Amino acid sequence: MVSPSFLRRHLLTLLLFPFLAGGEPDLNSDRAALLALIIAVGKTSLQWNETNSPCTWQGVGCLHNRVVFLRLPAVGLTGEIPVGTLGNLTALRSLSLRFNSLSGRLPPDLTGAAELRYLYLQDNRFSSEIPPVLFSLQNLIRLNLAGNGFTGGISPEFKNLSRLETLYLESNQLIGGIPDLDLPKLVQFNVSFNRLNGSVPSKLWKIPSSAFIGTSLCGGPLHPCPGEISPVLASAVAESGRGSTLSGGAIAGIVVGLVAVVVMLLIFLLFVCCRSCGSNNGAQGGAGKQPEKAARRRKGRKSPAAEKRPEVGKRLVFFGTAGGPEFDLEDLLRASAEVLGKGTFGTAYKAELELGTVVVVKRLRDVSLAEEEFREKVEKVGYMKHENIVQLRAYYYSKNEKLLVYDYMPMGSLAALLHGNKTSRRNPLTWETRISIALSVARAIDHIHSTSPTASHGNIKFSNIFLNESHTTRLSDNGIVPLVVPSSSRNHVSGYRAPELADSRKVSQKADVYSFGIVLLELLTGKAAEEGDNLRRMVESMLREEWSTDVLDLELLRQQNVEEMVQLLQLAMNCTVRNPDSRPSMKEVIAQIEAIGLSSRDDGEVQEQQQVVKRQCL
Structure with missing residues (x-):
């Protein structure tokens, strides 16, 4: 353990360390930088034996007699990281200070740690704009700044980090839009729960929509932005213009023509659907329903509300769906469905709608609440949004049926x-x-x-x-x-x-x-x-x-x-x-x-550090 007497003996050296004219960096300079860091952030209870090599200290790893990784997650570090500490660990490849209470700004001399590949700073209290010093660390492969208080915009200077594969910025206070980042190796990205707006750049369209929740962004994997041409139309226009030079009027004509075709197709489909619905509703238990029932029997499936038709005037009630609901009750009734399970409170179905949407429908049993009370309780759940809670999308209430509609989770329970x-x-x-x-x-x-x-x-x-x-x-x-x-049979x-x-x-x-x-x-x-x-x-x-x-x-x-x-x-x-x-x-x-020192975002951190050693930090 680092003793108070040891710290007092070395205090002058540590204070003067950033200003001493030194020779070639070595393990002694790494030792001084580490001790200066620990003194500054107020943690002296780490199991660091002053008589041993720093390479044996808790959370420290070395290669070729230099410190190459520092891993101190959730050890109670507090305060601001001073100049003359991390920047002097010039051989450092991996740094993890996540789940502490570090605050303020990152030191500007962090540029000295130019060999950094992996940087994990999530869930601290860092503030101000994302520091420009990070954009000089061109060897970074993984960068996690989530769960801090970073403000300002997402700088286009992130494009300097051409080796970056992971960038996590969620749960900060970032504003504005996402710049058009050209990061060819980027595969993991998240900016959820920031005050971002505007459109998602095309280079990020491959990222799942879950990476943008809790923002006002649009386009790409999210809903279309206002006035945005769909990717299909944009692709058609590009294809039409390939190999020839078209005037602005010609391109506009192509767009207008394509839009007109799409509108006509939609009107035709709506007409066919209306006729089909009218035919089904007009048949009182007759032949109109038989093809649908026969098809379901052939599939060995049944619709979640097939046993009892809905009451007249009843409809699905959605929770804050932008641009209106994607489907209605009739779509659910026509959907092919399979039973996922029968639980304590009802039966869950996987419903595949004709338009390709997949949802889970839970058909509740033993509900005795009046509609107003039912609605009040369900709405508390429907308007609750969190990245770790399955979203309730809609509900249906009638005398005979109570349905809850959820997002479908394809990986299973x-x-x-x-x-x-x-x-x-x-x-x-x-x-x-x-x-x-x-x-x-x-x-x-x-x-x-x-x-x-x-x-x-x-x-x-x-x-x-x-x-x-x-x-x-x-x-x-x-x-x-x-x-x-409540039922005694469920006890x-x-x-x-x-x-x-x-x-x-x-x-x-x-x-x-x-x-x-x-x-x-x-x-x-x-x-x-x-x-x-x-x-x-x-x-x-x-x-x-x-x-x-x-x-x-x-x-x-x-x-x-x-x-x-x-x-x-x-x-x-x-x-x-x-x-x-x-x-x-x-x-x-x-x-x-x-x-305990583990994070859902950095499952591979320990393996990464081992790989640093195995590959001799190359």
Whole structure:
């Protein structure tokens, strides 16, 4: 440990270090830079033995007698990084200071660390505009500045980082548009939850739409910008002009002609659909419905509302869909559908609409609420937006049917991924993936809790946790519990329900914490939580006998993060204590998961650092 006496003895050297005329940088200069950094950011409890080489210090890695990586995530660093520290680590290839409380600006002499490949600064308190010093680090491959307080615009100078493969800027206070960045190697990009507007540059159209949520951007993977010509029309115009020179009037004529053709096609399709709908509605149980029913029987599928037709005048109610809804109730009724599962509160269907849209329709049962009360409860959920919560898109209420329409999650549920099902094999999820899932779910629950002192999810379990195309974890079924009638037959269904809840309809925030603790136990042990309390008792018994590693999933034991796994196991036990008042809040849970030192965004960081050494930093 770095002792106070050692710091006092070397204080003068450290203070003068940036101004000393030195020779060729070596390990001693790296040592001085590291100690100056630790003194400045107020953390002296790291396990750094002053008599040993810096290469043996916690979080420090060396090659050829120089420091090449510094990894100090979630160790309580605070304050501003001074000049004469990081910039003097001239051989540094990888730097991770994420999940600390560092603030202010980055030091301008960071240009001295010109060999940096990987820079992780997310979830600190850095402020002001994104510092220009970063644009001089032309060897950067991965840059993560998410979760800070950076302001101003996204500089076009990012184009200087031609080797950049990952750029994460989400959850800052950035404004303006995205410049036309020419970064040929960029594959991972995120600017969600900033005050950005304008159109997405064409070079970023390959990035998933989830990278732009929480902004006012448009175009590309998002909805079209106002007055924007569709990519199909733009492509047709370009094709028409290839190989010849056309006047402005000729190009305008082509565009107008194409638009006219498209409009005529839409009018024709609308006419055909209206005639088809009129024919179906006019047939009272006759031949008009038979082809549709016969087609569904041939497919072995049924529509989510096929058993009972909707009441006259009823319609789908959407939540803030820009430009109007993409489909209506009749589209849902005509959609081919397959059963995804029958749960505690109803049956879920995957519905493939004729226009290509895929949604999940949950058909609720045992709903006794009047329409006004139902609408009030559902709207609280529908207008809640968070990157780790499955979005409720619309609902339908009638005397005979209550439907909820959600975004479709193509990667499936966590239950299917970890345990497998009749049609899929078990997926051996890595440690990094599992703790990333845990952190994402915790953030989703905390967001729900933050909306009201009494707000809770009430049905947290593996089958309600999903992954989307970009492998973002999302929690589903938020707010369903208060909609249904309590039933004694459900008391044994969920192994995730807190022991103090005798009534399946009663929910609380502390009960959510218990359910999340069972999710953690299931992630760590690989065992299904059919009986949550039994799983907890098994783990508790093995921990009492000091068999802590024996309870872990065999897939996890093949990896090298056992100490961190045991820490997460202890957190799971704290979440599932029988006394609700003794359980931590979800904010405390998030802080503890982050303190373990892993992040959903940087799953490959440790491997990257190992590769730095293996490739001799070339």
